[in-house]
Amino acid sequence: CQELPLIPEQDSRDIEVVCNLYESLLTLQRQGINGIWARIIKNAFAPLFNKEFDYVAGNPPWVNWESLPENYRQDTKPLWQEHGLFPHGGMDTILGKGKKDISMLMTYVAMDKYLKKGGKLGFLITQSVFKTAGAGQGFRRFRLGSGEHIQVQHVDDMVELQPFEGASNRTSVV
8 A cells, every 4th residue: 555656745534535435445355355346436436436437447347247256246136127238038048148248337337326317328338238139128229217218329330449359359439
C-alpha cells in the first residue's frame, strides 16, 4: 500500500480508503473466502455512485457465466433475467446458445444504474456479444429491463489492433 502513486499531503483520505480496502481484500484472500469480493466492493463503493453520469467508460471483466462461482451466479441471476439476457433455456442452453459473459451484464447494469437519460457509454467488451448466434441474442435486443430502448451509435472491431498483447480474446468498443 505504501507504493501507491499518491501524494500524502493531497490524497491522505484516498490513501486511507484504498489501504483499508486493500487490507480487507488481502485478509479475505488469506482466509480463502475471496468469492464474496464483488459484494464487498459493491457495498464499499455504492455511496460514491448513488447518482447518474453523462458519460460512463469502462472495461468490464470478461468471464463466462459457467466460470463464475455458483453463489455469484445465483446472486446475479435476477439481474440477468431483468435485462432479458437469458433468452434461451432447456436444450438451447445445453447446445451452447447459453454461453453468457459477465461483461454483458456489467454493460446493462452500468447503463441502467449509472448513465443519465441521453448519456453516453463507452465500454471495451468481448466481440462475441455482437457475433454469436445465441449467447448474445439477449444483449443485442438493446433494451433495459424497464423496456427503454438503447441506441447504439457505433461499434468498433478491435480484433486486428489486438489491444491486449498476448491475449487471444476478440475485442470491440461500444
